[in-house]
Every structure is written in structure tokens, then in C-alpha cells.
Amino acid sequence: MAGKSGRTISATPDKSLKKALLSWEGMLLLLFIAINILCKCISPVYNLTNVLREMPKYLTEIFLLFPMAYILLMGEIDISVGSTVCLAATMACLSSNAGVPFIGVILIGLLTGTVCGMINGFLATRFRELPTMIITLGTQIVFRGIAEIALGDGGSISLTNADGFRAIAGKVGPVPYMFFIVIICAVIFTVIAEKRVFGRNLYAIGSNSRTAFYSGIKVNQMLFISYTVLGLLAGVSALFLTSATYGANTTTGKGFEMDAIAMAVFGGISTAGGKGKLIGGIISAFTITCLRVGLGQINMNPQVILIILGALLICAVLLPNISQSISDKKKKASRA
């Protein structure tokens, strides 16, 4: 039967350098280099080493990016993940102060995140009629609410014994351990998204969830797994965040969900699902971090940095749309 089909599935993409550079990811890479040169020019102390050193402070959101990208690719969303980080950090700090050995603290942090993710996954798969935006809006309030109860009247907690957290904040030379874990996660998640059935199914679901379901893809199972993994990585993110702040409060992790979504979208992943590559999100995460560190070093007002990031985010989506509509018009004109 092998030679029967006359169809050749020539899905081999055009791998010329020009094409690679003109893709969204290529442009992002150029932007990353441009921003590094810019930061180098405006700040004399800026270099990639101190970006790496600042990573736990600026880049704990990148853990959320990977599973968030999966969820966005399926056309869903999770805005509760910042609250999950808050709850996981709170539980980790509380258990650490209660004298639990550090390995237990890590497990409790990860478990809290995973359970939160499973709750989201459960609600999202059992009530498919509801947009995940609204489900996670509810759980966002609940998870942070539980953290508020656990933190009590003061609303904050600091570690009494930070030895364990200091250990995970350790470095090999200038490179924090966190960087290696980020790289490992990035490789695993990218390989799954690009080369494995699970990853390709993500795109199928994002393009058309119903057709994907009828063609035998276990949509609910994949949704549940993705939400659970997002919760788990929210736990990881919480642990590294705590290792940089030595405590937790009611505003821990606020806005993380938006940061993670912004990184993904800036990286070319569509919130409508089915479009974009994880690698773009990873490059954009590092680009944003470099920009933040560089602008922070020249003491720029953090609010101005937020304005720049907001404008960049909108432009990242707006500009391709405009160029698309211009080329569409040209095509129409040439046809006429």
C-alpha cells in the first residue's frame, strides 16, 4: 500500500536563511539583539551576565509561559495563575516557618500549585459551555482569597529560616540554578509542541476544537493535563520567587498571568488558538527581561517601562495585521 498514494506530503519547510530571518521568531531574535545593543549604549554597567544574575527577580514568570502557551494554543486562557503563585508561595513559607524540612516545603509548594491547576482543569473540562476566562476569573479570586486567609491579619509572612531557599537561589559562577531549569523546561516543552503527537494535537484543537474532538483527539484530557502542568509550574515559579523575596504577601504574583500571556502573545502566539510557536514566546520573554533590566539600570520610572511594554505588546499584534491587510489589498488590486 505504501506507494499507492500519489500524494507527497512535502511538509518540509523552506529552510533558507532569509526566510528564517523574515519569520516572526527571526524578527524577535533581531529585536533581542537590537535591544541588547541599545541597553549597552544607554547603561554602562549593562551586560548579559547581570541580566542572568537578576533572573530570579525578573523572570520567574517564564515558568508560567510554557504551559500558558499550550493553553493559548488550544484557544483557552488562564488568568488565575498569578493567584496560584501567591497561594503556593504562602503555603511554602508557612510550612517552612512551621519547621517542615526543606524537601517537604518544596513538595508542599508544588502540590498546592498542582491542586489549583487541577481545580481549574476540572471546571474547564466539566463545564465546556463556560469560557475558561470566566472560570479562571472566579478561581483567581478564590485562590488569592485562600492565601489571604492563610496569611491572616498581617497579610504578609517572612521566612524565619531561609537556608533552603538560599540554596535554590544559588549560582554556578554568575548563572543561577534557575536558568538551567528554565532551559530544561524550554527544551522539553518545545520538543513536545513541535515533534510529539500531544503538541501537534494542541494546534489541531486550537484551529477547530470540534473537528479535533471528532477526529479522536482527547480534548478534555489534554486540557486537564495542560491546566495541571500550569499549576505545577506555578508552584515552581512560587518557590523561585520566594528564594528572591524571602517571604510572601497578599500581592505576591499579582499580574503574573498578564505577564505570561503578554510574553506568549509578543512571541507570536495567538490568543485565538492554533497559531504561533513556543520558541517565539521564549525569545520574547528574554527580550522583555533585558529591556526591564537595562531600563531599570538607568533608573527609569517603572511606570514608564510598563507603558513601553504595553505599547510593544499592542504593536506586536497590530503591525503584522496592518501589513497583512495592505498585502491583501495589493493582491485584490492586481487581480482587478
Add this chain to the structure above:
Amino acid sequence: MEKKSLWKKITGSREASLVIVLIVLCIAVTIKSPNFMSAQNILEILKNNAVIMIMALGMLCVLLIGGIDISITSTLAFAGMTIGMMYKYNKIESTFLGFLIATAMGAVCGLLIGVIIAYGKVMPIIATMGFMYIYRGFAYLVAQDQWAGADALGSFKDFTLSNSLSFGLINNTITVTVICYIIFFIVLKWTKFGRSIYAVGSNAEAAEISGINVAAIKTAVYTIMGTLAGLCGALATSVYASAQPNMQTSKEMDVIAACVIGGVSMNGGRGSVLGALLGALVLSVISKALPLVGINAIAQNTIKGVIIVAVIVLNVLTQRMMDKANLENREM
């Protein structure tokens, strides 16, 4: 066609079931704390939640066309902070002018968002997320590390203390809210523009083919949302007698939650002004009632979140039951 029984009408209409929820809620709280239903307390609840209630109207329109706007409280802070600073440095004196400036600023902010979403074809969540950062940043820049307190605001804060708009009948804040609700009720129910909003939300493509300018409607809706957010910026500054750059942060989620509890569909095309009003009322009664029934302040957010999740899940379950019943009763 046979008439629907009263029971069917009540269980079939979302608004009616929300009214029942609201009444049960009020009775339960009144048993525990008898002066809950006093006129003064009710007015207090309405006044303190006017901002959420008014913005719920704009959010209703945005959700009706299948969009979402999470930048509203940033717009609110930007507008409120600007007029707060103007009063602080005596650039303006009159209360009316303050409201006018804030509302106009909101309209411009909304227009910009609308144009980018409707003509730039950017997903609403992304565009408004970007503007959430941008407008909040502007609010901080306007403030320049300062804030406008009660003494700086002068006579502006008296607006929400007096009853002048309704000739002494009722508080000004509530008058503004009521006027907004009447306008929106009429516009959404009986005008061409209002019905086009529903048409765009139900099926944008069909609306376009039937001659509705979808992009213009979308722009208009986001402009309306911005206008209301600007108006609420002035109101919030007056009600709380202070303007701070971080005012009402993350309250946009409360506004969305109010709409969703009120039965507004996030997929567009379904929802009513009455629903938005009831949703906002249920949320405000809950937040006022929780401390009265002896629930600790730190547990309030959890309870609120659980109630939101429970209401939307119950909504889905009743919808499923209704669909099933309809299927069974269908004539073959």
C-alpha cells in the same frame, strides 16, 4: 400558541431567578442584622457601588459584541487622577468642568482602544491588556508621586454628598447611576444602534452582510465603555474624596463578574441591562452583607469568589436541564 405558566416564566427567565436570589439574600441578612434593609443602608450600598454598577453597563455592551475590556480601571485612574491633580493645583474650580474633562478623557481613551480593536483587528483581550499597562502608567506619570486628598479636592467632593441633581430627593451619585441605567435600557432595547449591538454579537458576519457597519459599532461600543470609565473616574474621586494612581486596581474583574452573574454571555449576543443591574446588585449586597453576618474580613474574597463560581456553574446546570426538557417536549 398556549400561554406559558407563571412558574415556567420564572424558571425560564434568568432575571426572575436573579430577583429571587437577591430577595432571599436580603431576607437572610435581615434576619441576622435587622437594620440591613433600612433606607439609609440601601442608599449607602448603592452609593458605594455606583462605580461598579455604571461600568457594568459599558461592560455589558462590550460583552454583547463578544469583546472584553480589562483596561477600564486604568482609564478610570488616568481620568480621575488628572482632574484630581487639576483641583490640587487650582487649574479648575467648577465641579461640572471636572466631570466634563474626565468623561472626555475616558471617551478619547476608549476611542483609541476601539479603533485598534475594530480596524487593527487586534484581539480585545490583548489590546485592552496593553492599554491597561499604558493608561495605568499615565496615571502614575500624571500623579508624579503625589495624590490628591480631601483638602485638595475642595468643593468637588461635595458633589457626592449633596442631593442637588434630583432637587433634594436622592444622593447625586445614585441619580447619575439611575440616569445611566435609563439611557442604556432605552438605547439597547428600542434604538437601531442598540439592536445592531446585539446583531453584531450574535453573528458579526451576518450583521455585516445585512448592512451594519460592524467596525463602526465596535469602535462606538469601546468608546462608550471608555466614556463611562472616565465618568466613573470623576465619580470615584468624589465618592472616596481622594485620587490615587492605583485607584480601583483589578476592580475590572468585579465589573466582568457582575455582568456574568447577571447572565451576560461572554460569547456575545446575550444579556440585558436588567441582568447587569441585578448582577451588580447581588455582588454589592454580598460584599456589604458578609461582614454583617459575622464573616471575617479576610475571608470575604474567598466567599465572593466561591459565590461567583457557584452562580456560573449553577447557570450552566440549569441551562443543561432546560435544554434536556425542551428536547423531551419537542413535537416529533
